[in-house]
Amino acid sequence: DAGVIQSPRHEVTEMGQEVTLRCKPISGHDYLFWYRQTMMRGLELLIYFNNNVPIDDSGMPEDRFSAKMPNASFSTLKIQPSEPRDSAVYFCASRGQIDNSPLHFGNGTRLTVT
Amino acid sequence: GNSVTQMEGPVTLSEEAFLTINCTYTATGYPSLFWYVQYPGEGLQLLLKATKADDKGSNKGFEATYRKETTSFHLEKGSVQVSDSAVYFCAQGSGGSTLGRLYFGRGTQLTVWP
Numbered sequence: 001d002a003g004v005i006q007s008p009r010h011e012v013t014e015m016g017q018e019v020t021l022r023c024k025p026i027s028g029h030d031y032l033f034w035y036r037q038t039m040m041r042g043l044e045l046l047i048y049f050n051n052n053v054p055i056d057d058s059g060m061p062e063d064r065f066s067a068k069m070p071n072a073s074f075s076t077l078k079i080q081p082s083e084p085r086d087s088a089v090y091f092c093a094s095r096g097q098i099d100n101s102p103l104h105f106g107n108g109t110r111l112t113v114t
Numbered sequence: 115g116n117s118v119t120q121m122e123g124p125v126t127l128s129e130e131a132f133l134t135i136n137c138t139y140t141a142t143g144y145p146s147l148f149w150y151v152q153y154p155g156e157g158l159q160l161l162l163k164a165t166k167a168d169d170k171g172s173n174k175g176f177e178a179t180y181r182k183e184t185t186s187f188h189l190e191k192g193s194v195q196v197s198d199s200a201v202y203f204c205a206q207g208s209g210g211s212t213l214g215r216l217y218f219g220r221g222t223q224l225t226v227w228p
Contacts, residue, residue, distance in 0.1 A: 004157070031214045042220045043158075043203065050214055091157050095214070102148060103205075103216055105157030 006092050006106035014114055018080040021109045024073055025094030033103065034067055034077050035091040043091075049075065082113045116141050120204045120219035127194055127226050135189040135222050137178075137204035145206040147171075147180055147187040148216065152201040161189075161202070194226045 005024040013019055025032050033048040047057040052069045060067070064083070069075040079086055089110050093103045121136040139145065146165045150158040162171030167182035176191045187204060204219040 033215070043218050045215065048215055055214065093157070102160040102163060103150075103158070105159065107155070107157050 004104050004106035010110045012112045016081045019082045021077040021090050023075045023092030029094035030097045031095045032075050033093040036088045038088045084113045087113050116208050116217045118204050118217050118219040124223040129228050130193045133191040133194045137187045138185050139206045141208045145208040148205040149189050150203040196226050199226045
């Protein structure tokens with residue numbers, strides 16, 4: 001299996017622009033997670049899905065952030081409009097249904113908003 | 115609630131030194147416990163796990179024992195190598211209303227010098 005695939009690897013954009021991050025989970029995994037990592041705040045859970053349904057979005061910082069999972073093999077995280085404080089590495093991760101199954105992370109998208 | 119506390123870094127060691135990174139958790143019920151490792155420019159990857167009290171997880175010379183009485187899961191390695199330089203995350207996964215998600219510590223940066 002190719003693992004969790006994220007695109008793009010790097011994104012540089014100007015403040016106010018829309019940014020869309022993409023994720024393809026491992027086939028057969030029922031859970032999908034979006035995390036944000038910064039030096040100041042560490043690893044933060046933004047939102048997670050089970051069987052394509054959002055379970056907990058309490059970590060989404062504000063209405064500028066939205067996430068969708070239209071099918072079992074694809075998810076997007078959108079920021080509109082973007083701000084410099086959104087600069088971070090965004091990770092997607094997936095796992096199977098069994099309670100102690102591990103998370104598998106993608107290599108992340110490094111977002112820079114100028 | 116559910117949380118993980120791990121020792122603050124950074125940790126700097128000489129090659130072949132003994133490593134301990136402390137981790138304690140609070141959880142409802144009996145969680146599974148994990149250590150993840152993150153190398154530069156990559157996502158987190160599972161290092162080892164333990165699913166019940168007194169279990170010992172081990173991988174690549176690293177070990178951690180699930181201690182229910184002290185709610186701890188300390189990571190140890192008898193002789194570190196330069197290639198072990200990375201950020202290490204402790205995590206726990208509980209069932210119930212939070213089924214599916216993992217709770218991560220802040221991460222501990224390890225640097226090993228030759």
